[in-house]
Amino acid sequence: MQARIHALQNPTNCSSARLLVCELNWDCGFAIELHVVAYYLQVAAASNRTLVLHKNGAEWRYASRGWESIFLPISSCNGPSTTGLEFWNRIEQPARVVRCPSLWLKEATIPAHAPKVLPTELASALVAAHGDPHVFVVGQLKHYLMQMQPSTKAVLAQAEKEIFAGANRVKHAYMVGLHIRRSDKVGTESSYYPVEEYMRWIDYRFRVKQRQLDRATASVQSTHQPPPEIHRQLYVATDDPTVVEELRSKYPNYEVYSNSIGSATAQLTTRYSDASLLALLVDIHVLSTVDYLVCTFSSGVSRTAYELMQVGHADGDKSGRYHSLDFGYVLPRQQDQEVVAVEAHHITGDYRFPELEMEAGDTIVVDWNMMRVQPEHLESAGWNRGTNRRTGILGFFPRHKVLEKAWRTASFPLFAT
Numbered sequence: 458m459q460a461r462i463h464a465l466q467n468p469t470n471c472s473s474a475r476l477l478v479c480e481l482n483w484d485c486g487f488a489i490e491l492h493v494v495a496y497y498l499q500v501a502a503a504s505n506r507t508l509v510l511h512k513n514g515a516e517w518r519y520a521s522r523g524w525e526s527i528f529l530p531i532s533s534c535n536g537p538s539t540t541g542l543e544f545w546n547r548i549e550q551p552a553r554v555v556r557c558p559s560l561w562l563k564e565a566t567i568p569a570h571a572p573k574v575l576p577t578e579l580a581s582a583l584v585a586a587h588g589d590p591h592v593f594v595v596g597q598l599k600h601y602l603m604q605m606q607p608s609t610k611a612v613l614a615q616a617e618k619e620i621f622a623g624a625n626r627v628k629h630a631y632m633v634g635l636h637i638r639r640s641d642k643v644g645t646e647s648s649y650y651p652v653e654e655y656m657r658w659i660d661y662r663f664r665v666k667q668r669q670l671d672r673a674t675a676s677v678q679s680t681h682q683p684p685p686e687i688h689r690q691l692y693v694a695t696d697d698p699t700v701v702e703e704l705r706s707k708y709p710n711y712e713v714y715s716n717s718i719g720s721a722t723a724q725l726t727t728r729y730s731d732a733s734l735l736a737l738l739v740d741i742h743v744l745s746t747v748d749y750l751v752c753t754f755s756s757g758v759s760r761t762a763y764e765l766m767q768v769g770h771a772d773g774d775k776s777g778r779y780h781s782l783d784f785g786y787v788l789p790r791q792q793d794q795e796v797v798a799v800e801a802h803h804i805t806g807d808y809r810f811p812e813l814e815m816e817a818g819d820t821i822v823v824d825w826n827m828m829r830v831q832p833e834h835l836e837s838a839g840w841n842r843g844t845n846r847r848t849g850i851l852g853f854f855p856r857h858k859v860l861e862k863a864w865r866t867a868s869f870p871l872f873a874t
Contacts (some may be wrong), residue, residue, distance in 0.1 A: 458579075458597045461871050462498070462687050464599075468507055471534035473840030476554045478539050481517045481524065483561070486758025487737060490519070494531075495598040496571060497557045498829040502871045503570030504548050506555075509536035519670070527734065529604045560790045569867055573791050576869035580655060584864055587767070591864075592786065595801060596764035603765075611736070616739045620692075620714050630688040631666050633659050634747035635704075636740075637695040638756040650753070650782050651705055658751050658780045663689055692747055694740035694758070716740055741765065754781040760788070785841045785856050787823060794823040796843070796859040813845055813852030820846040820862060 468474040479497050483490055494508070501508040510517075513536045514524025523533075538691040542556040548570070566569070573591040575583055583590035605613070635655055667687045674685060691708075693701050693715040701715045718736045737758070744750060744762035752759035759781070766775045798819045804812045815821065821843040 458594075458872070459601060462502065462597070462601045464506055464725050465502060465505075465802065465871055466531060467533040471507075473553075474534055475504070475506040476534065476537075476556065477501045477504065477508050477545055477557060478511055478536055478542060479508055479557045480539055481514055483559070486757060487519055487734065488761050489789065491599060491602065491705055491761060492757060493557075493560055495595060496560065496788075496790065498531075498598050498602065499572060499574075499594070500545070500557075500568050500570055503568075503867065503869050504545070504550070507534055509534050511536055511539050511556075518729050520823040521731055525606075527606060527609050527738075528602065529606060531602055567790055567792060569792075570869070571790065571792060573794055574865045574867050576872045577866040578869060578872040578874070580864060580866045587774050589767075589786070592776060593767045595788070596767040599761060599764055600768040602727065604736075609735070611741055612735050613742055616718075616736075617715060617743060620716055620739075620743070621802055624690070624710065624714065625688065627688045629670060629685050630690055631749075632662065632690040632692060632747045633662060634744040634750045634752075634762065635659065635691055635693045635695075636744060636750070636752040636756065636759045636762065637693070637694070637697060637700050638753060638758065639697045640789050648783065652700060652707065654782060655751050656704075656708060658782075659691065662749050662751070662780070663687055688712070692743050694744055705799065716743075746770075748778065750779040752779065752781055754784045754786055760786065786825075793864055794865075795862040796821050796823060797862040798854070798859050800858040802854055802858055808853075810840070811852045813850060813854040814848065815845055815854060815858075816847075821859060822846060824851070 477500065479494055481490055481494075481587070483493055492552060494510075498508045510524060511530045516523045520527050537554065539556040540555060541866065543550075543552055544558040545555040546558070546566075549760045572595055575590055575594060579625055580590070583593060587593045613690060637652070637655065639649065639651075646850075670687055671684050689710060691704070691714065693713060695701070695715070698717075701713060701717070704711070705713050716736055716739050718732065718739075741758060741762050742765075744759075745765035747766075750763055750766065752762070754760055754763075763779050763786070766778065798815045798817050798821060801816045802813065804814050806812075813821070824842040824844065841856050841859075842851065842853050844851045
């Protein structure tokens with residue numbers, strides 16, 4: 458996929474290439490801006506257009522010297538101004554150069570080739586090789602976009618070296634990544650979760666890994682030898698500087714690592730600075746390399762780390778290696794995602810949010826906009842919101858009672874053999 462994307466983004470003749478021009482600065486966080494660019498890179502791939510950034514991203518507010526001071530250019534073609542360009546509206550649109558429409562207009566139509574959709578040309582191979590091919594495709598797009606300048610790579614390498622300078626390199630080490638986002642999410646898009654709630658799931662994960670190790674070594678070890686223990690390591694990415702010390706105090710059986718610069722510069726007053734962006738990239742990079750991720754998928758940073766986990770790792774498929782305390786893996790302005798109920802759910806009345814009545818076999822359309830739920834619904838950890846096609850009713854349903862119904866596909870000639 459990377460080779461095909463590279464060819465699309467670097468045409469032999471930019472003066473005749475069909476371009477899709479994407480603006481930055483959508484008045485949202487870094488991860489959502491990255492999502493917008495990846496979203497339209499997928500649309501560009503379906504349209505046989507080269508995606509370029511408005512003025513090459515020179516006015517990007519997250520970096521004082523623009524996108525290309527941090528990342529490699531996404532294309533060999535220069536990005537013109539969007540002034541006077543018509544908006545993209547269909548695959549066969551005749552205009553050579555068009556601009557990306559805003560994702561956030563309520564009346565905007567979701568393109569048929571936008572996430573979550575798989576290229577028909579690759580679908581069978583992706584479904585056979587990966588547990589969640591949607592995540593794999595988005596991870597490939599973001600991996601391409603986030604290719605870093607040598608100077609950025611050097612900063613990340615040095616930061617990672619300093620973070621893990623005292624790490625024990627032991628045989629049975631296992632690292633969980635923990636992302637705790639609080640400053641601008643709590644009360645609007647997510648609930649406040651104490652560290653104990655995150656650690657409950659992390660402890661559970663380590664118990665599972667310990668049992669797996671016990672079974673693997675039981676047949677080869679002497680009965681006189683004590684069973685090996687999993688070495689518990691934790692990388693913490695957070696915008697709350699108090700979290701790391703709280704974890705170290707309450708959980709001394711864990712080795713806790715963090716990027717202290719990241720939590721300090723992630724405050725709202727310093728978020729739009731080069732130092733803050735580089736610290737955030739360190740966190741995303743490290744979170745994408747851990748063995749398991751505990752987070753809240755209401756945060757685009759958590760979703761981005763999980764997407765990048767799927768790309769370029771020796772152990773291949775890392776789908777499912779996460780626990781999100783709030784929402785499932787849902788993308789802003791995604792295609793309708795259909796799931797099928799494998800178990801009935803009847804309204805209990807035990808929650809402040811409206812439960813969805815469903816019978817086994819019902820088709821549920823997941824609501825991508827569930828991140829904009831009412832404050833009283835933010836306690837809905839482990840639930841998604843959707844509409845039951847049989848009843849037409851919108852409500853929350855337990856994620857463990859449904860499975861993906863079918864993988865949505867569309868033709869991407871770019872990926873044809």
